[in-house]
Amino acid sequence: MKNKFKIDGLWIPYQILTDKNLRDKEKIIYSLILFFSNNKGYCSIRNKYLEDLLDRSTKRISSIINTLQDKKYIHIIPRNNREERKLYPLVDIKDIDKKVLFKGLFIPISVLSDNKLNDKEKFIYSIALYYSNVRKQCTLNNENFHKIFDVTKNQISRIVNSLNKKGYTTNDYFYKNNHKEILYRKIKPIRKNDDIHCKKVQDKYYQKVQQDNLKNVNVLKSKNKNYKKYNRISNYEGREYEPEFLETLYANL
Numbered sequence: 314m315k316n317k318f319k320i321d322g323l324w325i326p327y328q329i330l331t332d333k334n335l336r337d338k339e340k341i342i343y344s345l346i347l348f349f350s351n352n353k354g355y356c357s358i359r360n361k362y363l364e365d366l367l368d369r370s371t372k373r374i375s376s377i378i379n380t381l382q383d384k385k386y387i388h389i390i391p392r393n394n395r396e397e398r399k400l401y402p403l404v405d406i407k408d409i410d411k412k413v414l415f416k417g418l419f420i421p422i423s424v425l426s427d428n429k430l431n432d433k434e435k436f437i438y439s440i441a442l443y444y445s446n447v448r449k450q451c452t453l454n455n456e457n458f459h460k461i462f463d464v465t466k467n468q469i470s471r472i473v474n475s476l477n478k479k480g481y482t483t484n485d486y487f488y489k490n491n492h493k494e495i496l497y498r499k500i501k502p503i504r505k506n507d508d509i510h511c512k513k514v515q516d517k518y519y520q521k522v523q524q525d526n527l528k529n530v531n532v533l534k535s536k537n538k539n540y541k542k543y544n545r546i547s548n549y550e551g552r553e554y555e556p557e558f559l560e561t562l563y564a565n566l
């Protein structure tokens with residue numbers, strides 16, 4: 314099937330993925346705005362494009378974009394007779410320790426536009442997909458997912474089971490001393506077409522977002538008079554983890 318969206322997928326930076334001030338759809342749309350900003354420091358992505366890509370109404374997309382501005386993650390210059398609407402990303406995506414493997418999450422386009430999955434299922438499935446390529450299996454436990462996504466362990470179990478029931482994964486459980494206590498779990502994606510671009514392009518997307526972000530900041534400072542005003546994000550609170558946790562986050566447990 315031809316990719317009508319002209320992208321391979323979406324890179325959600327670590328800082329945005331773990332930001333508890335943003336809802337899942339806000340994380341996705343902000344990351345799209347960040348990616349499409351490229352060298353200009355802004356993007357003119359239309360609500361109709363986001364509506365088709367994310368299977369949400371234009372009204373809902375507009376509401377999310379306005380919320381991102383209210384939270385001071387973006388600055389909007391409305392459309393006029395001569396120019397399209399401009400969306401300026403305002404959160405500086407800082408690079409994390411190069412020794413840390415977990416720099417963000419790449420969601421393939423086939424997963425991002427799949428209306429059979431909710432956003433949290435897309436996140437967890439994409440992590441499982443990545444590690445099925447790198448380590449041939451994903452053995453993250455509910456505690457690992459909980460620390461990333463700030464949802465309860467019971468919710469994580471329900472999401473993992475839902476992916477299995479919907480036919481996206483097979484889940485193998487290994488028990489301690491043949492008892493009911495689970496020693497560890499393996500999550501295996503079974504939709505092979507989803508990993509065509511995942512391993513190949515995720516590093517490219519990470520590097521692109523990092524490079525473009527540096528250019529975006531400089532463009533914003535020089536062209537957008539409101540940059541300093543809107544970049545003071547007093548309510549922003551990202552997650553901070555110890556290096557030891559990040560370095561072992563994806564170790565087999």
